[in-house]
Amino acid sequence: MEHAVIIDIRTPDEICRNLNSLGLHLLKIPQTDRVSTPVSAHPDIQLFIHGKTVFVHPDIDRNFAHYLEQYCEIIYCKTRLGSDYPADIAYNIAYTGIFAIHNLRHTDPALLDYLESVNAVKIDVKQGYSKCSTLIVNERSVITADVSIHSAARAAGLDSLLISPGNIDLPGYKYGFIGGAAARFAEMVLFTGSIDGHPDRNKIHEFIESRGLNVRILSKQQVLDIGSLLFVNRV
Numbered sequence: 001m002e003h004a005v006i007i008d009i010r011t012p013d014e015i016c017r018n019l020n021s022l023g024l025h026l027l028k029i030p031q032t033d034r035v036s037t038p039v040s041a042h043p044d045i046q047l048f049i050h051g052k053t054v055f056v057h058p059d060i061d062r063n064f065a066h067y068l069e070q071y072c073e074i075i076y077c078k079t080r081l082g083s084d085y086p087a088d089i090a091y092n093i094a095y096t097g098i099f100a101i102h103n104l105r106h107t108d109p110a111l112l113d114y115l116e117s118v119n120a121v122k123i124d125v126k127q128g129y130s131k132c133s134t135l136i137v138n139e140r141s142v143i144t145a146d147v148s149i150h151s152a153a154r155a156a157g158l159d160s161l162l163i164s165p166g167n168i169d170l171p172g173y174k175y176g177f178i179g180g181a182a183a184r185f186a187e188m189v190l191f192t193g194s195i196d197g198h199p200d201r202n203k204i205h206e207f208i209e210s211r212g213l214n215v216r217i218l219s220k221q222q223v224l225d226i227g228s229l230l231f232v233n234r235v
Contacts, residue, residue: 004071005185006049006230008041014219015192015226022185022216027068027232030061034081035088038172042227044131044180045081048091048111049230050118055091055111057081071232079108089128094149094179095120097139099158101149103128125152131228134179137189138211143178143204161207163200169193169224176225183229188216193223 005019009028016026029047031040034057039045047056052072056065058080065074079090090108093115094101100120104112106128115122126148127133135143140158144150145165153160163178170176182191189208194217195201208215 002234004232004234006043006047006068006232008043008226010041011192011226012219012221012224014221015224018218019190019229022190024185024231027064027071029064032057032059032061032081034059034083036083036172038170039088039227042132042180043230044092044228045088046091047230048093048095048108048131049232050095050097050114052232053114054232055108055114057091068232071234075110075114077108077110086128089130092129092131094130094134094136094142096136096142096158099123099139099153099156101125101134101142101153102130121156123152123156125149129177130179132177132180132225135182135189136179136184137208137213138184141207141211143207145178161203163198163204167195167198167222169222180225180227181223183231184213185229185231187212188214190216190218190229191223192226192229193217193219193221195223197222 004025006027054072055075086106100115101123104124127146133146143161145163150160150162166175168176168181
């Protein structure tokens with residue numbers, strides 16, 4: 001089985017090399033001119049993936065989509081992205097495999113239908129950048145700096161660790177978000193860079209390791225929001 005990861009085409013070389021060292025093939029998503037430049041190649045802005053199904057915005061780069069078809073079924077949605085919030089959040093859903101966290105008023109309709117079909121427990125929150133803001137550790141555990149997501153997740157029965165905002169780079173913005181800077185892969189949680197400077201680094205390590213997972217750092221630089229790392233497999 002070939003494992004691949006969808007990442008921002010601008011992802012730094014050191015991160016790419018370390019992803020390759022894990023046996024991952026890199027699928028670099030091109031920038032779109034429909035959203036602001038800092039997030040224009042963020043995978044979690046342009047698509048939503050679950051298992052072998054990928055939902056994409058209708059203007060996604062066709063060469064990239066054609067390549068992605070080698071790994072999974074692509075569903076072209078009707079919601080066009082726009083540069084101003086909330087026009088850029090339709091696909092930015094944090095889905096643990098049980099719970100789906102999003103501002104449901106702005107979720108793409110085809111995605112809402114899909115979440116219904118898989119019996120997802122939907123959690124409606126004010127924060128539309130739900131995937132950016134949420135690190136999914138396992139089906140019932142998440143880490144976030146967003147108070148509204150944390151409160152709603154706990155109320156729904158999720159284990160949620162609330163951390164301090166900031167201390168994550170995202171060029172063009174004051175700071176980035178943990179869901180865009182880390183992801184679960186196999187028995188590891190991968191971080192794009194060092195979290196040594198994060199005030200809650202010990203809590204983050206303890207929360208992850210208490211669930212039988214290891215922390216893996218992909219670069220020596222400060223952790224960087226690249227719009228999530230989204231994984232697909234080809235048998």
